[in-house]
Amino acid sequence: DGGITQSPKYLFRKEGQNVTLSCEQNLNHDAMYWYRQDPGQGLRLIYYSQIVNDFQKGDIAEGYSVSREKKESFPLTVTSAQKNPTAFYLCASHRGFSGNTIYFGEGSWLTVV
């Protein structure tokens, strides 16, 4: 079955360490997105990518980095510069332009201690 796979589902890291969250889709989707969800703040866009080798900053990109070297993969690195990294991270994708069904991964819980 096609879908989006995020890993790991739960991750604990020490403060000051970089951590990379994986997002892989086998839906042949062009567009991919990373969101952060915090209570009371909804889903805030971190980065998005419409095609391979291209990505754009979202609303809260500071302290994060991404790459899009392959169509099916859009990993997110939470760097030590991110001041409040503990959150739920959600990956999404869709085919082509807007109007197509948006698929979501199951999310990754990151806790930094």
Next chain:
Amino acid sequence: AQSVSQHNHHVILSEAASLELGCNYSYGGTVNLFWYVQYPGQHLQLLLKYFSGDPLVKGIKGFEAEFIKSKFSFNLRKPSVQWSDTAEYFCALHNDYKLSFGAGTTVTVRA
């Protein structure tokens, strides 16, 4: 820049009451609008979507939304809520390049 605003942070109501959640967006071009629901401990679920055509959109679980272009609004309604509608509701805007969500409205339905 595009943005989505949801007016109410938390709505509390009794079963059988009517529900209306406000959503306004800012974007000058063609938009696709969505409402998603997230039940406690679960993932996002699509309630309904508007792409074009009839501005009154019907979704699952008895929800509907009305797109009013002149007001840049896409409000969600349900005539009679149930306890099981307790959840967080998100409005989302999708143009050709970006998918943005509102901050969400928590709805608590008291039995």
